[in-house]
Amino acid sequence: MSLLVVGTIAFDSVETPYDRRDEVLGGSATHFAYAASPFEAVRLVGVVGEDFPDKHLGEFRDREIDCAGVEVAQGKTFRWGGRYEADWNTRHTLFTDLNVLETFDPKVPEQHKDTRFVFLANGTPSVQMRALEQCDKAEFVVADTMNLWIDIAKEDLLAVLQRIDGVVLNDEEARMLTGETNLIRAARATLGLGPRFVILKKGEHGAFLIGDDLHFALPAYPVDEVLDPTGAGDSFAGGFMGYLASVKNTQPHTLRRAMLYGTVTASFCVEGFSVDALAASDRSAIETRYNELASIVTL
């Protein structure tokens, strides 16, 4: 099968209560691609600036992440800076320099238009839609979003929701999108907006999946020490979609297994800055944690 992601590629500057990193590789599509690549080759669609080192593109390719859809535009790569509180749940955005992202118009390469599994990583809903429109053969489409788009581009986001199979939201986004405080109600209300299923991520408290006749809940994998939560949601989506694309199946039973793969993949992400810990984890390390998590949740 084939898996395509469109989203951001960035340089992140991250402060935690214990450490910091400046201008490290980040972005929603980057984290997704690193997370999905142990399962399935990934087709990456995004934009970088002239300052983006060839080294990173080489590292993408080493992981079977196809960069034919990565445009190198005049100007600087998108930059984001954030700071986390000690509870890891509170994040302050310190700056957002859109740079080349400001005029980004996604171009899916001709040879990638046959992709069956598509992930619309966090980014402008109109960009998500333009990418999706180029994937004529898409059979299974999942999107992520963020509070900013619910706030300033809700109409575009609602149009995306009408076109996709599943959406990935965190608790705050689900409440904001639907006006429901109770998360189960918020998830059900989201189903009314179009998607067949909703994945609701609750960080250290795990995630649940709700659809018609489908309800699955899972605690987080117990990580001893979090270094940086940036990209955890994108990594969850990467493990989830990567597994589904690899087994070419989206039946309820398979979606449940994919939730475990997403959870486990995110657990690696938070153990390092940037994509460091994702890059260091291979399929065998993922399987070990999968079995451990399965034993933790098995009745």
Next chain:
Amino acid sequence: MSLLVVGTIAFDSVETPYDRRDEVLGGSATHFAYAASPFEAVRLVGVVGEDFPDKHLGEFRDREIDCAGVEVAQGKTFRWGGRYEADWNTRHTLFTDLNVLETFDPKVPEQHKDTRFVFLANGTPSVQMRALEQCDKAEFVVADTMNLWIDIAKEDLLAVLQRIDGVVLNDEEARMLTGETNLIRAARATLGLGPRFVILKKGEHGAFLIGDDLHFALPAYPVDEVLDPTGAGDSFAGGFMGYLASVKNTQPHTLRRAMLYGTVTASFCVEGFSVDALAASDRSAIETRYNELASIVTL
């Protein structure tokens, strides 16, 4: 088998953002006994004042809750008042009138001293210890506690922890007891204080169980509408211990099933004020939710 609980019997005055109740039946041992009684007859040890209506004692007995260990002391019944914030996780204690609880010395009736399963519900650690010392035949003992006792009676609490099989803590209590922020680490550190296993309750985010070679995690049962969370932890413990006492088994596999029964029992508790929703739920309603929760967590 047999199941005994020692703890508080109270009149609670509860304010939520949506409603309030004054002077309704409450207390840690009350909620536990109501929650455990669909599984197993309960022996209740506690104290009430002369103002405690016979009606309530009759209701206890109607549910096979043996009140031989309930002392009627001169004075007024213990009273507690609290207010919840809209997130349900933040609780403010408005008043605590100890009344007859101030001089409570638990007396386990002669005919109850052969009890095998004992729950030390939230109360002064020295009272928990005095009750436990009277249960010569206790084979499986679990205790609850609260931040107040960790603060003002830590030595007594540590002595209790040395004598029991399991302890039930919420996230705040576990962090306070051990000084560990990470909940998994806090649970493991608690094992070092004596108990064979720790149940860590996270309210709407579920609960986990950790022991030597034992790790099980579970989301909460998805409740559509919370009316009053008072007693949810005691009800969890009631379902957990009631099930174990009924099957006369405390093997790891059975502890996992008991976690589900605890979770489901707590879900009824929060759907009403006082013991209203617990009283209205029977074993059949519990089994229905058990099966529903099992299907939600089954891979």
